Amino acid sequence: MLLKYFYDEKLAQASYMVGCQATGEALVVDPSRDIQAYLDTAKKENLTITKVAETHIHADFVSGARELATQTGATAMLSGEGGDDWSYQFLDSIHHELVYDGSQFKVGNVTIEVMHTPGHTPESISFVLYDRDQDAPMGIFTGDFVFVGDVGRPDLLEKAAGLENTSEIGGRQMFKSLERFKGLPDYMQVWPGHGAGSACGKALGAIPSSTVGYEKITNWALAYDDEDAFVKDLVSEQPEPPKYFAVMKKVNKEGPALLNELGEPTHMSWSAEELGEQLRNDLQLIDTRSVAHFAEEHIPGTINIPNNKSFANWAGWLVDYDKPVYLITEEDQVEDLTKALRSIGADSVAGFITPAELSELKAKGMDMEAYKVTTPEEIAERIEAGDVHLLDVRNQNEWDAGHIPQAQHIMLGYLQERIDEVPTDKPVVLQCQAGGRSAMATSILQANGIKDVINMQGGFGAWSKRQLPQTS
Known part of the structure; x- marks a missing residue:
């Protein structure tokens, strides 16, 4: 046997x-x-x-x-x-x-x-x-x-x-x-x-x-x-x-569709003007680069779901199944990412562009944006003073076990549908346990027009190690 x-x-x-x-x-x-x-x-x-x-x-x-x-x-x-x-x-x-x-x-x-x-x-x-x-x-x-x-x-x-x-x-x-x-x-x-x-x-x-x-x-x-x-x-x-x-x-x-009934994603050749127009018309473009690369520079309106072992899980939370999915990824990763998306039923993987093409689009006039990052030591005083709004995107069990007193809690997976609950009268600091989920949350806020955002590197784990104030 x-x-x-x-x-x-x-x-x-x-x-x-x-x-x-x-x-x-x-x-x-x-x-x-x-x-x-x-x-x-x-x-x-x-x-x-x-x-x-x-x-x-x-x-x-x-x-x-x-x-x-x-x-x-x-x-x-x-x-x-x-x-x-x-x-x-x-x-x-x-x-x-x-x-x-x-x-x-x-x-x-x-x-x-x-x-x-x-x-x-x-x-x-x-x-x-x-x-x-x-x-x-x-x-x-x-x-x-x-x-x-x-x-x-x-x-x-x-x-x-x-x-x-x-x-x-x-x-x-x-x-x-x-x-x-x-x-x-x-x-x-x-x-x-x-x-x-x-x-x-x-x-x-x-x-x-x-x-x-x-x-x-x-x-x-x-x-x-x-x-x-x-x-x-x-x-x-x-x-x-x-x-x-x-x-x-x-x-x-x-009964799921058979895979031979599904089309393969196309390597897109958008001009800066075409892509900009598509994004204004609600194109769903997922940037799968690392958190660090996305923070440095990305196309406005894109959401960052890094290509790692959690990709399928977070795509299942954050991807709109009613829209075609376009990816920013290396060409040799398209097949694996398409399989991952289709493994959770996101069958409409329509196309992709590569990270190298971002630079070409920028040179042709495509707007780019970035976001700031911080550490617990750098931001603690501003949180205490109320100069920034702190948003904790961890899950409920993590929140219940301990959190920063000034934080608002919206679990990452529910953020898109609760975006109107996030105050916009001051900078928003995003925080999770280590900095990965909050980076995705930062991209979601930016894509929804909340631009004054800061991601806390190290998250609540780093905050706790430095024995900064917390409650449960």
Whole structure:
């Protein structure tokens, strides 16, 4: 048997390939939208992908189940649990089989048994793996049910999809599902769907796998005997779900577009006048350069989302899905950034220009702007005196743990829709934990006409190290 692990750092998302080398068959569990790695691995290992399995209707990335089933002709093994509200709507377009609690299917000599594990979502299932004819299970693919050190949050349907009163129901379902999990053999391996950095939980570990026994000892969520106390703690202090989660749930339920139906981004050749006119007409231009380069010089009206491992997450918060997306990036990064955007359902990646072309546009008359940066030591007295307005863009849990007394709090992901709440009668200082998120926030204020802005380098972390005033 072959077991292969795939990991997308931008989404903190794990997927798996199970192969039976005796028969040449393979299964992919929870595939991402970019399926090339699975195709390449199958070819290298002389395997044919015959089945694709999904643990639930994902909210945090575009599923590759339809894409992979279409390209390979594999049968998609999809949850039939959860009722009509949580059923897939694109089944007529692929070979598929609905599976339920207790269902079994084979991948060569490997047996997969389905375990209904609702809580994170009503239709959530896990896959228990048996190699050959062994009575003892080897491990379990848990999806967003059990992570290393955490469990899936039950509040996404309410917070991201707007379905009222589903958090408590999901929490109680999770409690019962975990009771079943506790009954599994301690030696079983646990292969989760996410790692540290995912917003699908609040305490995910960075280790890629675990065992049932280890999770019983170390996972906070498995220590509860009181259901009410468990539900209360499960829904508390969860991170804000990115806005795109609501979009993903709908896309994955209805069926994402196939990638060959999408056009490729064009290398644009705007003149300064043309680009200026486009920006005045609300062109969405995302500058993916570093924070430092953007601060030094950028085109007015652009938003800075640096190309790093957090790009997909913040793009999901800040990109307008109803408009085409244009990028400022190096040409050799266009493909990766396009994949990242399409992994979260931002399919309309229309074009790009390169950083070198910014200088050419400037020489041809394109206006440029910059913003100031400061440090806690430099700005503390002005904050204390009220000479500047301080805006903290960290998340709610960070704010509650401690903040600068004079600060206003608007989490970065909500800033665009709450821009009118930011005072403009004095310079605005932007602050986060380290300076990265506040840099993005600074670009948002500038793009919305608030030009007198300053980014605090080092953020609240540097402020705290210097023992400057704070409260909680």
